[in-house]
Amino acid sequence: MMLNPAPVGRRALGTAAGGRWLPWVVLLPLLNASGESAVRSPSTIGSRVIRLCRLTALVTIVLARSAGAQEPIFSVAPFPQTEDFVPSVANEPSAQMPLWRDALSERGVTFDVSTTQFYQGVASGGFDREFEYAGRADYFVTIDGERAGLWEGAKLALHGETRFGNTVNLATGAISPANFAMEFPLNSGTVTALTAIKYTQAVNEDLLAFAGKINTLDEFVQPFAAGRGVDSFMNMGFTFPVVLSRTVPYSTWGGGVALLREAVPVFIFAVYDTFDSPTTTGFQEFFTNGVTIDVLATLPVEVWGLPGHQSIGGTYSTGTYDDLQRTPYYDPILG
Numbered sequence: 001m002m003l004n005p006a007p008v009g010r011r012a013l014g015t016a017a018g019g020r021w022l023p024w025v026v027l028l029p030l031l032n033a034s035g036e037s038a039v040r041s042p043s044t045i046g047s048r049v050i051r052l053c054r055l056t057a058l059v060t061i062v063l064a065r066s067a068g069a070q071e072p073i074f075s076v077a078p079f080p081q082t083e084d085f086v087p088s089v090a091n092e093p094s095a096q097m098p099l100w101r102d103a104l105s106e107r108g109v110t111f112d113v114s115t116t117q118f119y120q121g122v123a124s125g126g127f128d129r130e131f132e133y134a135g136r137a138d139y140f141v142t143i144d145g146e147r148a149g150l151w152e153g154a155k156l157a158l159h160g161e162t163r164f165g166n167t168v169n170l171a172t173g174a175i176s177p178a179n180f181a182m183e184f185p186l187n188s189g190t191v192t193a194l195t196a197i198k199y200t201q202a203v204n205e206d207l208l209a210f211a212g213k214i215n216t217l218d219e220f221v222q223p224f225a226a227g228r229g230v231d232s233f234m235n236m237g238f239t240f241p242v243v244l245s246r247t248v249p250y251s252t253w254g255g256g257v258a259l260l261r262e263a264v265p266v267f268i269f270a271v272y273d274t275f276d277s278p279t280t281t282g283f284q285e286f287f288t289n290g291v292t293i294d295v296l297a298t299l300p301v302e303v304w305g306l307p308g309h310q311s312i313g314g315t316y317s318t319g320t321y322d323d324l325q326r327t328p329y330y331d332p333i334l335g
Contacts, residue, residue: 024138108147112140116230117180118167120171126173134165134182138230153202161185162192180236181229181328184217184250185278193279195251205263211255213282214272216248221265221299222311236329245329247292247317249276270294274319276328290318 058199104111114137121131138161143188167182177183185193194214202208217228217240225239233239249272258272272292275285296313 010018017270019227051258070123083265094263106147107149108144110142110144114138114230116181118165118182120168120179122168122171126168126171128168128171130171131170132166132168132171134167134179134186136164136181136230137162140302153208155200155202157196157198157200158194159196159218160192162190164190176235176237176242177329178235179229180234180239183236191279194249195278206260207257208256208260209257213251213264213277214254214270214284215251216272216294217250219270240329242329244315245327246321247274247315247319248272248294248329249274249292251278251282252276253286254292255281259302264300266298266300268294268296278328289320292317 066181077317101111115135116137117133117135119131119133124127131228138159141158143156145156146152161184163182163185166188167175167177167179169179169182169187177187185191185195194213196213196218198210198214200208200210220240227233227239229236229239236242252273252275254270254272256268258265258269259267270293272294273282273285273287274289274325275282276285277285293316294313295315298309298311298312300307300309301330302308
């Protein structure tokens, strides 16, 4: 049982025993309203004896009633049981928010959001010594066809992205962007775009086919490079082969096939539209300037017990380009 508060103006002298309150007035002559001694002559032997007798009587009454009732003088209220306490918390909206992801995942739909922010500057050299703040957000939606009630081996992947702020890519004076992640979907302003709608069909464990609007930077997956400038290196020179930036668009329509070894792509053959359309549908320019053929082979190797890989790839395009035409990946004039 819980202790109740003492009467107003007095200290907590009452004690619960046997379910009844003991008379706190036994000590009333001993204390004044502030809790200090009310006896003005503590040196008097008689007053001390009287005080001691009253205290002894109070303790005797408390012990007698407690023993008769077989209840403790003081008790602590038990903590609420789990089944009584948890539901009141679980019913809160904030506690239920993660549950919708589990419900969607059971039906084959996963949704992931990430945000990356940059504060970067040029300490020396370059065109301008300045510091800039920028950021981006990425939204990934994946639908598993089999778990969604469609058919086995089907998967639909969507990638939306937002960029905002200013970068120092032009201030560095370098051809290769120092902040590669902030080049997309456009290299300036505040932009939100759906850059990938890719459908993949697994033919068997070692072969799959894909088609749709392809985010080619997402498709460039290497063990030690790649990362879109977010998960690994920031500079384009360490993230994406600069030589491919002329013929390979960033977000475009296309399709291809991939051979797998232990669920890892070891050979990819793809055909893309040459027109880059990250912020548009791309239907108006659909294959109006030829196609780009992309081939990539990757072989995992082990050197002195250390993991590694060897890759060889290339592109061929039937499109027409200007010598210094800006590409989605970098500007050969401004950098």
